[in-house]
Amino acid sequence: MEQAAIAQAKSLAAKLNPSYKLLITMIVLFALALVHHPLQAVLSVVPPIVLMLTIGGLSLITLLKRLLPFAVFFFFYVFFQAAYSTTNDATVYHFLWYHFSKTGVINGIVLAFRMLTSVTYGVLFVSTTDLTDLIVSLCQDLRVPPKFAYGILAGIRFMPMFKEEWHKLRAARQLRGRDAKWSVTRIVTYALPLLSQAIRTSERVAVAMEARGFTNGPRTYYRQIHRGMRDVLYGLVLLAANLVIIIAF
C-alpha cells in the first residue's frame, strides 16, 4: 500500500496542475451525461482506466481493489433495472419470477457504466492529487479566497480526528457506565458532544491561525504549483477521446 502511494506520488498525473485536472475532469463528466448508448457507456470507462494504468502509476491490482466494490454495486444496479423497470416492450427472458426486459437491461447498463465512469475519474483524481497541492492550487490558479480554501483544508484534516473523538467519547461513556444501550441510539447520544467538540477545536485552530498572521489578504505560497503544456495536452487528449466516443459510436 505504501509503495503504491509512493508510485502514485511520483506519477505523471500527480505532476499535473490539480485545479486544471479538477476542471477537466468536471467538463468530461458533464459531457458524458450525453452518453445514452450502451456501447458508448462501456467505452467511456476505458480512457480513465488507461490513464490510471499509465500516467496514474496505479498497478492493476490496486486498480481492481479500488474499483471492485463499486463494480459489484453496479452489477446489482443493472440487475434490478432489468428486472423491475416498467417498460412497454415485451419480456425477453424469464427466470423464476423475474421478467427481464431489453430496455431495462440497456438502461441499466448505460446508467451503471456512467456511474462507474464517474467513480473511476474520481478515483483517478483522488489517488493522484495531494490535498495540500489542491488547496494551494485553488488559491493560486482559480483565485479561491484563502480563508475558504484553508478552511476546507483544516476541515479535511480533522476528518480522521472525528473517528478518534468518537472512540474517545465511547471509551469515556463506557468507563462511567453511561454508554448507549443500542448502537443505533449511540449516534443520537454522541451527535451533540461530537459537534460541540468539533466547534471548540475549530475555534482553537482559527485562533491559532489568526495568531500566526493568517488573513484573507495577499500571501505567498511555499509550494509552487506549476501549470504548462502538459496540462493543456492532458485536457485535449481526454476531451478528444471522449468526443470520439460520443460522436463516432
Added chain:
Amino acid sequence: MSTNVSPLCGDPSIIECRQKTVLVELKDVSVSFEQGSQVLQGIDLTLCAGESVLLLGASGCGKSTLSQVIAGLLPRSIEATVTGEVNYAPAVLQSGGVGIVFQDPEAQFCMVEVQDEVAFGLENLQMPPAEMDPIIHTSLQQFGLQVDGSATTTSLSGGMKQKLALACAFAMQPSFYLLDEPTANLDPASTQLVFEQVEELIRQGQTVVIIEHKFDALLPFVERVVLLDSTGRLHRTGPTLQVIAQEWEWLLEQGIVLPEASGRTGGDSYTQADTLASAKSSAPVAALDHGELRYGAKLVWQELTFTVQSGEWIAVLGENGAGKSSLLHALAGLKKLTAGSVQLSGKPLKKLSRADVSKLIAFVFQNPEHQFIYERVIDEISNRMVGDRQPDPEDLQLLAEFGLQNSVELSPFALSQGQKRRLSVACMLREHHRLYLLDEPTFGQDARTQLAILEKLQQLHQTQAAILMTTHDMEIVEQYATRVLVLGQGGLLFDGLPDELLRDRGLLQAANLFAPRLTKERASLRRGEAFPWSKQP
C-alpha cells in the same frame, strides 16, 4: 483599585524599560467573559523589548487570559469584554508579530505536512518562496525536530508537536514569544530541551513571556516575574529571584509552590512487606500476562507480565511514545492486546461486561476533555442530567473540595486547564473503585491542584485501593509511589521500588528520566540562601 501595589514605580525593570521600546502597555485593564465571569481586574503591566517575563498565578486566575490580551488575541480573535487601555507597538500587531505556543498541542496546526506548517507563517508574511527552505530547515533544527519535512503533523507525539509549534513561531521572527504552558505535555528530557531553547532565546535577547507551572528551571534566566492572585489582580512584578524569595509565603498561600516534604505522610507505613501480606489474602486487582501491543507492524511493547495488588501505588514511567497510556487503556479494556491477557479481580477481562469493568475501574484520561460527557459541571460530577432539580449535596461537597464550587453551572470545557483536571479527577472519586488508572493526573497543573489531587489519591491509597498512574514527574515518584514500572525499548525495563530506580543512573538515562534535582534548587531558593538581598525571616 490596587492601591498597595504600585507595579510601575520603583521597579528597576521599568526604569530600564524607559530606554527600550515598549511593546505592550496595559493600563487598568479588566476582562470579563460572556458567561459573566470576571477574569482580570485592574491590570497595569508593561512589556519591553528584550525582557523575559514569567507569569505566575494559581490555577484559574486568568494567566492564559492575560497572555491573550498581551498577544492582542483578545478581544480581536477571542470574544470578551475588555475595559481599560491597551497599547501595542505597531510591530506587535503586524501579522505574526507574536509567536505563540498554545496549551493544546492538537489544535494549533492547520496543515498536513510539517514543512507546510512552518511555511504557513512565512506565507502569511508574504515571504518569497525561494527564501523559505533554509528558514524551515533552521527552525526545525533549532528545536531538535529530526523529522522529514513531509512527515504529517498528526504523526508527531505531543512533545514533538510542541517543538513544532516553537519552530513555527521561531521561523516568523516575532517581536516577542508567548509560551502558554509549553511543556505541560512533555517528558522530562523534552521539557529540558524546550527550556534550553527558551534560555537560548532569552540569551539571544529575544522577548519572551512564559506561563509555566514547573518554573524552577526557568528561574535562573528569566528576568522578571509577574504574580497574579486568585481574583485576577496583579499582586506584584519585579526581578524574578528577588520577588520569588520575598514573596515565598504568598506563593505558598496561593498554592503556586508547595511546602517542602509534602507527600508521604502515611506512605512510609506501607512497606513492600505489607503489600505482599495483603496480596496473599486476596486475588490481585489486576494482572497482565505476557501482554503484547502492536500498531500495525510497529511494536509498542511485548512480554509484559505483572500484577497489581490492592494498596499499591504504582508509577508507570517511560519516554513519550513508550506506550504508557496504551498500557492503561489495555488494562481497562479500551484497547485490545495483540497477544496476552488481562485479569481484573481474578476474572479474565474478556468475560467481564462493560458495567462490571466500570464498577471495578476508575479511569482519568490524559486530556481531561476526553472524559467529559456532559455540558455542565454539575451534570458531569453527578453523572446524569441534573436539570432544574436540586443537585445532590454530596456532589456539591465534592466540587467544593476541589475548589470548583463557583463553576457549578459552567460548561466543563469552559474551565481553566487546572480546573478541568480537578473536575476529571473529582468525577472519578465519586464512587469507590478497586483500581484507579490515572494517565498523567498532574499534567500541566499548578502546585495547589497537584497537591489537592495527590492528597485525594493518598486518601484512596489508605483505603487499600490500587493506584496505577503514568507520570513524568520524578518528585511524585519519589514521594508517593510504592512501586515503579519503567517502559521502554519495547518492554518492561524496570519493576521495583522507587529508591532502587533513583539509584540506577544508567537506567534513568536509558529511559530518558531524570532524578528530581530541581527540588533542591527550590529548597535553597526558599531558604533565601542563594539571594543575599532577600530578607531573612
